[in-house]
Structure formats: C-alpha cells, structure tokens
Amino acid sequence: MDATIFTPRAPGRPRDAETEARILQVALRLLAEQGYSRMSLDAVAAESGTSKPTIYRRWSSKADLATAALNTIQFAEPPVDTGSTVGDLTGTLENFSRSLLRPNGMSLIGTVLAEEAHTPELLTLFRARLVATRRGMLHAILLRAKKRKELRRAVNLDCVVNMLVGAFYARYLATSTVPPDFPRELVATIWPGIAAISKGS
Amino acid sequence: MDATIFTPRAPGRPRDAETEARILQVALRLLAEQGYSRMSLDAVAAESGTSKPTIYRRWSSKADLATAALNTIQFAEPPVDTGSTVGDLTGTLENFSRSLLRPNGMSLIGTVLAEEAHTPELLTLFRARLVATRRGMLHAILLRAKKRKELRRAVNLDCVVNMLVGAFYARYLATSTVPPDFPRELVATIWPGIAAISKGS
DNA sequence: AATGGATACGATACAGTATCGTAATCACGA
DNA sequence: TCGTGATTACGATACTGTATCGTATCCATT
Numbered sequence: 452m453d454a455t456i457f458t459p460r461a462p463g464r465p466r467d468a469e470t471e472a473r474i475l476q477v478a479l480r481l482l483a484e485q486g487y488s489r490m491s492l493d494a495v496a497a498e499s500g501t502s503k504p505t506i507y508r509r510w511s512s513k514a515d516l517a518t519a520a521l522n523t524i525q526f527a528e529p530p531v532d533t534g535s536t537v538g539d540l541t542g543t544l545e546n547f548s549r550s551l552l553r554p555n556g557m558s559l560i561g562t563v564l565a566e567e568a569h570t571p572e573l574l575t576l577f578r579a580r581l582v583a584t585r586r587g588m589l590h591a592i593l594l595r596a597k598k599r600k601e602l603r604r605a606v607n608l609d610c611v612v613n614m615l616v617g618a619f620y621a622r623y624l625a626t627s628t629v630p631p632d633f634p635r636e637l638v639a640t641i642w643p644g645i646a647a648i649s650k651g652s
Numbered sequence: 653m654d655a656t657i658f659t660p661r662a663p664g665r666p667r668d669a670e671t672e673a674r675i676l677q678v679a680l681r682l683l684a685e686q687g688y689s690r691m692s693l694d695a696v697a698a699e700s701g702t703s704k705p706t707i708y709r710r711w712s713s714k715a716d717l718a719t720a721a722l723n724t725i726q727f728a729e730p731p732v733d734t735g736s737t738v739g740d741l742t743g744t745l746e747n748f749s750r751s752l753l754r755p756n757g758m759s760l761i762g763t764v765l766a767e768e769a770h771t772p773e774l775l776t777l778f779r780a781r782l783v784a785t786r787r788g789m790l791h792a793i794l795l796r797a798k799k800r801k802e803l804r805r806a807v808n809l810d811c812v813v814n815m816l817v818g819a820f821y822a823r824y825l826a827t828s829t830v831p832p833d834f835p836r837e838l839v840a841t842i843w844p845g846i847a848a849i850s851k852g853s
Numbered sequence: 854a855a856t857g858g859a860t861a862c863g864a865t866a867c868a869g870t871a872t873c874g875t876a877a878t879c880a881c882g883a
Numbered sequence: 884t885c886g887t888g889a890t891t892a893c894g895a896t897a898c899t900g901t902a903t904c905g906t907a908t909c910c911a912t913t
Contacts, residue, residue: 564766637814640812
C-alpha cells in the first residue's frame with residue numbers, strides 16, 4: 452500500500468537524476484568558491500552542462516538551489532573511538548581540520564555568515580547540517596568522559612566545545628593556515644584545565 | 653621650507669573633509685550590513701548625501717573604497733589593566749564581545765572571509781588592523797603572566813589566544829548569540845589548565 | 854581658471870521566464 | 884512485436900527588467 456514501493460506512474464520523460472546531482476555539485480562548489488551573491492545561475496548551468504530552465508524546473512529560486520546544495524554536504528566521518536577521551540577529542544578535531552582546509556572550506560563559512568541578514572536560511576541550514584553535528588560529536592565525547600568522572604564536575608562542556616572548535620576559526624582568520632598538529636596541541640592545552648585530577652604537567 | 657608648514661597653494665575649490673568622512677562611514681556600515689558584493693556605490697553615494705563621481709575622485713575603485721573604509725575602524729579600547737591576569741583577560745574579552753555583537757560585527761568577518769578568493773586585500777587589511785591588534789593584547793597579557801611565573805612553562809600562548817578568541821566565533825556560528833558572562837566563563841574554564849599551580853577549583 | 858558636485862549615460866551582468874525543436878517514456882492498438 | 888500518439892523533460896537561445904560599475908557632461912563654487 453506504500454506508494455514508494457509500487458512506483459507511482461510517471462507519465463512523461465523522467466528526470467535525469469545524474470543531471471540533478473551534477474547541478475548540485477557545481478552549485479556547492481561555486482557557492483564556496485565565489486560566495487552566494489557572486490554565484491550566478493548562468494555559471495551553474497554552463498558548468499554543469501545544462502541550462503537555466505532545467506535548473507528552475509527543479510528549484511524555484513537561487514536561494515532554493517543554494518540551500519539544496521548546502522544540504523547535500525554529507526557528514527561521512529564516523530565518530531572517532533580510540534579508547535581514550537584525549538584520543539577521541541584529538542581525532543575528531545583532526546577530521547574537523549581536514550574538512551575546514553578543504554579548498555574554500557572557510558570561505559563557505561564566511562559566506563553563510565555574511566548572508567545572515569539577506570539569506571538567513573543558509574546559516575540556519577548550515578547550522579543544522581554541519582555545525583550541530585560536529586558540536587554534537589564533541590559534546591558526546593565530553594559527556595561520556597564526565598560520566599566516567601574523568602572531568603571536573605564544574606566544567607561547562609559547551610564552553611569547552613566552543614573553545615576547541617573556535618580555535619580553528621581564530622587560527623584561520625589570523626593566518627589562513629592550520630598546522631597539522633594543531634588539534635593535538637589544542638587538546639593538550641585545555642585538558643589539564645578540565646581533567647578531574649591534575650597530574651604533573 | 654616644508655610645504656606642510658606654508659600651506660601649499662590650493663588651485664581650485666578645496667575638498668570637503670566632512671564629505672570624505674561621511675562616505676567612509678556609510679561605506680563601512682554597508683560593507684558590514686550587506687557584504688562586499690552587495691554594497692553598491694550608488695547606495696553609498698545616496699546614503700552619504702553625495703554622488704558617485706565625488707567618490708571616484710577620492711578612491712579609484714570599489715575595492716579601494718572598501719579597504720579605506722575598513723581602515724577607518726579604530727581600536728579605541730585601551731588595554732585593560734585590572735591588576736590580575738584573570739581580570740585582564742576577562743576584561744579584554746568583554747571588550748571583544750561588545751565589538752563582535754555590534755550590529756553586523758560577525759557579518760563583517762564573514763564578508764572578509766568569503767571574499768578571500770576574490771578581494772584578498774580585505775582580509776589582509778582586516779588582519780593587520782583588527783585581528784592582530786586584538787590578539788596582540790591578549791598575547792601581551794599572557795606573556796606578562798608567564799614572566800611572572802603565573803603560567804606553566806609549557807603552555808603555548810598562541811594556542812590559548814586561539815581558543816579564547818575563537819570561542820566567540822564558534823558560539824556565534826552555533827547560535828548567533830553570546831551571553832554576557834561568556835568571557836568570564838571562558839577564562840574560568842581555561843585558567844586551571846594554564847595556571848602554574850593548580851589550587852582548589 | 855580650475856576643481857567641486859549632480860545628473861545622466863554606457864556597458865555589462867544577473868535572475869527569472871518564454872519559446873523551440875528534440876528525446877525519452879508510457880499507454881494503447883494492430 | 885511493432886508502431887503511434889500523448890506527455891513530460893531536455894538543451895539552446897532569446898528576452899525582460901533591474902542592478903551595477905565606472906565615466907562623461909554640465910553647472911556651481913572658490
């Protein structure tokens with residue numbers, strides 16, 4: 452009885468799913484490379500080997516296409532599990548660092564922030580799909596550690612997450628680079644301040 | 653013999669210095685509100701009560717005007733000196749929080765990041781004028797503390813600066829808000845990890 | 854006499870729509 | 884099995900209205 456099982460009749464020529472994927476892929480790249488307002492649908496159509504009407508048949512506006520493109524970003528990285536809290540934090544941050552340093556990773560963040568006033572749905576979606584996911588992973592690691600009594604009771608987990616994640620933004624804003632051992636250094640710097648028992652440095 | 657002492661001849665009608673200031677002020681506001689590519693010179697001219705040729709007589713291009721506008725941001729806040737390292741850090745971060753929450757403070761950061769590929773001079777200037785200044789103040793506070801033996805010897809000061817500053821970016825990216833006691837909480841969270849002697853929590 | 858400012862202009866780019874001929878898929882009938 | 888028509892998607896192109904950057908022309912000011 453489920454319409455998704457007995458495929459409902461499709462009267463005419465079916466849409467090409469590959470075309471759809473190609474458009475979204477190009478749109479996401481241009482969004483990151485050039486920012487929202489510089490991303491033109493003419494360019495998206497040309498680079499994806501299609502045409503504007505084909506795009507508008509699928510998405511109702513530029514903003515609609517942009518959010519759909521953002522929505523295709525998949526969070527492929529599985530949760531890290533190294534056995535130790537420090538290792539899990541470091542591993543998760545290393546994944547973060549890689550995705551941030553992907554070409555135009557920071558530009559994409561800049562774009563959604565810059566468009567907050569004009570196209571707020573971009574930031575909303577970015578939050579729900581990427582920011583929240585990443586923060587949730589870090590938060591889960593810290594919460595587990597807290598339940599194991601590895602952390603001081605008074606530690607504000609959100610505050611720690613903000614510092615760990617934000618350090619990458621600050622570093623990039625200052626230098627456009629992030630060294631490979633940055634995640635390890637971050638964890639090493641913050642751990643003595645949040646760990647339950649302060650052993651020797 | 654110095655031309656700046658004996659005012660040099662002014663051949664024609666002198667420029668109005670107030671006009672210049674008004675243009676820059678409007679340009680900076682629109683840059684933050686709408687982003688670089690949406691900031692139109694027509695709007696700048698209209699809102700500053702002047703016209704485009706008047707703008708182009710002073711700055712050679714849109715990018716030139718935008719960088720000049722960025723360059724007018726003054727770092728009025730004096731260095732904080734409360735007598736204690738924790739107090740200085742907190743006070744400096746509170747200043748930071750205020751400037752960040754000024755309307756469109758984060759949008760401006762987003763714009764310079766998003767424009768990194770297309771108009772890199774914005775990010776370069778933003779770094780030199782604002783990022784470096786703020787980081788320098790925090791770094792100085794930490795370095796002074798280190799010389800007073802208040803910090804562990806192994807602490808990486810840059811790393812701490814990145815975490816303190818970055819936490820604001822991360823928080824804003826996640827929620828678009830920063831609570832008033834955020835600076836205090838940040839310092840409270842990181843201090844036990846970097847202080848030389850760990851006293852009771 | 855030389856520069857200031859304002860209006861108007863040219864050139865270009867963009868979002869979104871319309872049209873045209875073609876290709877793909879289905880339903881139906883021979 | 885083969886063909887025919889109906890229906891929808893497709894790429895290509897052109898178009899409309901608007902926004903934009905940067906410049907030229909004109910009069911006012913000093």
